[in-house]
Amino acid sequence: MSVSAGAALGLAEQLIARRSVTPHDDGCQALIAKRLAAAGFDCHTIASGPDDFRVTNLWAVRRGRGGSEATLLAFAGHTDVVPTGPLERWTSDPFVPSHRDGRLHGRGAADMKTSIACMVAAIEDFVAATPEHAGSIALLITSDEEGPALDGTTRVVDWLRERSVRIDACIVGEPTSVQALGDMIKNGRRGSLTGRLVVEGVQGHIAYPQLARNPIHLLAPALAELTTIDWDRGNEHFPPTSWQVSNLHAGTGAGNVIPGEAIVDFNFRFSTESTPESLQSRLAAVLDRHGLSYRIDWTLGGRPFLTRPGSLIAALREAIRQVTGRETELSTTGGTSDGRFIAAICPQVVECGPVNASIHQIDEHVAVADIEPLKAIYRGVLDRLIA
Numbered sequence: 001m002s003v004s005a006g007a008a009l010g011l012a013e014q015l016i017a018r019r020s021v022t023p024h025d026d027g028c029q030a031l032i033a034k035r036l037a038a039a040g041f042d043c044h045t046i047a048s049g050p051d052d053f054r055v056t057n058l059w060a061v062r063r064g065r066g067g068s069e070a071t072l073l074a075f076a077g078h079t080d081v082v083p084t085g086p087l088e089r090w091t092s093d094p095f096v097p098s099h100r101d102g103r104l105h106g107r108g109a110a111d112m113k114t115s116i117a118c119m120v121a122a123i124e125d126f127v128a129a130t131p132e133h134a135g136s137i138a139l140l141i142t143s144d145e146e147g148p149a150l151d152g153t154t155r156v157v158d159w160l161r162e163r164s165v166r167i168d169a170c171i172v173g174e175p176t177s178v179q180a181l182g183d184m185i186k187n188g189r190r191g192s193l194t195g196r197l198v199v200e201g202v203q204g205h206i207a208y209p210q211l212a213r214n215p216i217h218l219l220a221p222a223l224a225e226l227t228t229i230d231w232d233r234g235n236e237h238f239p240p241t242s243w244q245v246s247n248l249h250a251g252t253g254a255g256n257v258i259p260g261e262a263i264v265d266f267n268f269r270f271s272t273e274s275t276p277e278s279l280q281s282r283l284a285a286v287l288d289r290h291g292l293s294y295r296i297d298w299t300l301g302g303r304p305f306l307t308r309p310g311s312l313i314a315a316l317r318e319a320i321r322q323v324t325g326r327e328t329e330l331s332t333t334g335g336t337s338d339g340r341f342i343a344a345i346c347p348q349v350v351e352c353g354p355v356n357a358s359i360h361q362i363d364e365h366v367a368v369a370d371i372e373p374l375k376a377i378y379r380g381v382l383d384r385l386i387a
Contacts, residue, residue, distance in 0.1 A: 023054065039124055053151070165345075194267045195268075199294045203259060216262050232270075303340065
């Protein structure tokens with residue numbers, strides 16, 4: 001029996017019990033740091049952000065006997081969770097871990113406190129069994145993944161870069177499995193580029209349109225054209241870039257007034273076949289061709305990243321096969337993750353975690369039977385890359 005048999009489940013329950021709604025950590029990282037310090041880790045807390053939105057980050061590292069040239073494998077994740085939604089719709093208190101039908105329920109159970117618990121327990125097992133390991137191990141945890149992500153992992157990456165810390169491989173514990181544990185891992189993610197378009201017109205009385213310029217009418221032909229554009233066709237790793245409108249609003253609230261402006265919120269999820277600059281230029285060209293008077297505020301949420309098959313993917317695939325008997329699928333689908341920040345200082349970033357069917361939902365849960373196998377998968381990667 002491993003030295004931490006049942007430790008992953010117990011730690012997952014302890015973390016779920018902490019009300020760490022983003023950007024708050026509510027002591028989760030202190031609990032993790034205490035356990036890792038006992039396993040020989042140097043733990044650093046990196047706080048960032050304004051007082052009313054203070055973010056807590058943890059960087060913990062244990063150096064192996066191989067020194068600075070040995071492989072540094074990092075595990076990464078987040079202790080913050082999304083808000084619960086209506087409490088009356090939960091079967092049980094979302095911050096009281098509960099067991100029903102073989103599932104552990106609670107906010108963050110799947111996204112991603114169970115993954116963190118499995119990482120910590122796997123590290124404890126590995127260090128106890130291999131105290132003189134050659135490679136180094138690190139854990140990077142933030143409380144600003146579900147929020148704006150301005151003072152979380154990206155700040156830690158800057159902090160590490162300033163100290164010339166090199167990460168060779170990183171596993172992010174995002175819930176990537178679809179039907180069964182280990183059936184899918186993410187070896188990359190699309191980029192995210194958001195824009196707010198303001199089309200200017202002239203406000204006026206709706207009965208005298210000749211004295212006004214309706215920005216909705218002016219926008220409509222350009223908007224129709226934008227929905228038909230093939231921005232790119234993707235490639236073997238990424239689906240085609242998509243452009244979607246998330247909100248369109250105008251008006252003063254009165255039914256007899258032509259509005260003076262129309263506002264469109266939109267987002268590109270883009271592949272490596274496009275760049276933020278090319279997408280911005282192509283969209284502006286359409287608006288210019290339609291003669292619009294406009295302005296756009298752009299926000300680059302993250303550039304796409306891709307990890308090609310190498311030592312990390314091989315180790316993860318072998319560990320999944322050994323533990324579950326499954327052949328895992330590589331995918332870059334879905335939203336963004338903090339892997340996009342870590343990829344700036346790490347050549348191999350892969351996401352692997354539990355089934356994602358209930359994330360962000362009422363009665364979020366994870367199968368209890370998947371917890372020890374997930375810990376074993378993480379332990380298997382440590383055995384293959386660090387021992």
